[in-house]
Amino acid sequence: MSTHTEPERPISLAAPSGIDRAAHHRLDEAWLAAAWSHPTTRVFVVSGGQVLIDDTPDGGSGIVMTPAFEAPVTETHRYFLGTDEDGVRYFALQKDALPGRMDQSARPAGLREAGLLLSPRDAGLMVHAVALENWQRMHRFCSRCGERTVVAAAGHIRRCPGCGAEHYPRTDPAVIMLVTDEHDRALLGRQVHWPEGRFSTLAGFVEPGESIEQSVIREVWEEAGVRVGTVEYVASQPWPFPYSLMLGFTARAVTSEITVDGEEIQEARWFSREDLRAAFESGEVLPPAGISIAARLVELWYGEPLPRPTP
Numbered sequence: 659m660s661t662h663t664e665p666e667r668p669i670s671l672a673a674p675s676g677i678d679r680a681a682h683h684r685l686d687e688a689w690l691a692a693a694w695s696h697p698t699t700r701v702f703v704v705s706g707g708q709v710l711i712d713d714t715p716d717g718g719s720g721i722v723m724t725p726a727f728e729a730p731v732t733e734t735h736r737y738f739l740g741t742d743e744d745g746v747r748y749f750a751l752q753k754d755a756l757p758g759r760m761d762q763s764a765r766p767a768g769l770r771e772a773g774l775l776l777s778p779r780d781a782g783l784m785v786h787a788v789a790l791e792n793w794q795r796m797h798r799f800c801s802r803c804g805e806r807t808v809v810a811a812a813g814h815i816r817r818c819p820g821c822g823a824e825h826y827p828r829t830d831p832a833v834i835m836l837v838t839d840e841h842d843r844a845l846l847g848r849q850v851h852w853p854e855g856r857f858s859t860l861a862g863f864v865e866p867g868e869s870i871e872q873s874v875i876r877e878v879w880e881e882a883g884v885r886v887g888t889v890e891y892v893a894s895q896p897w898p899f900p901y902s903l904m905l906g907f908t909a910r911a912v913t914s915e916i917t918v919d920g921e922e923i924q925e926a927r928w929f930s931r932e933d934l935r936a937a938f939e940s941g942e943v944l945p946p947a948g949i950s951i952a953a954r955l956v957e958l959w960y961g962e963p964l965p966r967p968t969p
């Protein structure tokens with residue numbers, strides 16, 4: 659069995675954030691109230707998957723945070739996100755809109771943008787808050803009896819007053835895989851709705867009653883008509899769009915003929931490293947971009963950083 663080295667660059671949203679989620683405090687209302695009003699506590703607003711970010715003195719970007727007493731007070735959901743190693747407690751307030759900009763450089767950003775700019779700490783806080791917001795938004799009613807549910811546990815449970823059910827945040831597993839053949843060529847596909855030239859790894863949701871390895875094998879077969887044998891786990895990435903967890907794999911093909919499904923995948927091709935380099939240089943192929951683990955999986959095989967897309 660071969661082993662994988664970690665990708666050279668950290669996977670966006672998946673690096674250690676330095677935040678202790680301190681889940682044992684979530685049901686302790688007295689502790690939460692004291693934490694909320696503590697002068698060192700920091701609060702930010704999450705709304706529609708966005709937060710306000712601002713430039714930091716070190717040339718990076720950070721989430722705009724305030725002490726709780728400056729936080730906008732209205733009817734809101736308050737999520738306790740955890741504590742850092744200095745004892746600072748972090749909360750997110752879910753609101754219908756972001757607060758007005760505090761200065762010229764502060765701006766709203768979603769995870770796809772902010773994930774590339776923020777420190778691991780802030781990216782970790784943001785992905786936690788966005789994941790909770792997405793789950794809350796989509797699970798306002800009890801899936802058992804249909805009653806409207808109420809938020810509990812500092813944003814991490816929804817309780818049903820009708821039947822007493824407790825609902826926990828959902829995380830839907832999805833697999834994403836870099837498939838190679840016996841010549842160490844990589845199988846990359848182009849989704850129907852992607853721009854011309856954009857190729858990336860195949861991916862799909864894990865189905866009920868399926869292991870993640872079975873899911874990798876099935877998705878590659880469905881999307882590209884290729885049979886894979888060995889499947890090896892590489893790394894994962896939270897992907898709250900709206901509440902997935904991307905599980906990254908490498909897989910070895912045992913057949914090479916490609917038959918795309920035409921519904922999800924429009925085109926798939928085997929690329930040698932030389933093929934891909936030439937295709938990048940000619941502009942025929944656009945490298946997978948952004949925060950997705952797909953780019954890291956391709957890079958792991960490619961052996962060097964992928965070229966940055968030209969704006």
Ligand SMILES: [Zn+2]
Pocket residue numbers: 800801802803804805818819820821822823
């Ligand atoms: Zn219920």
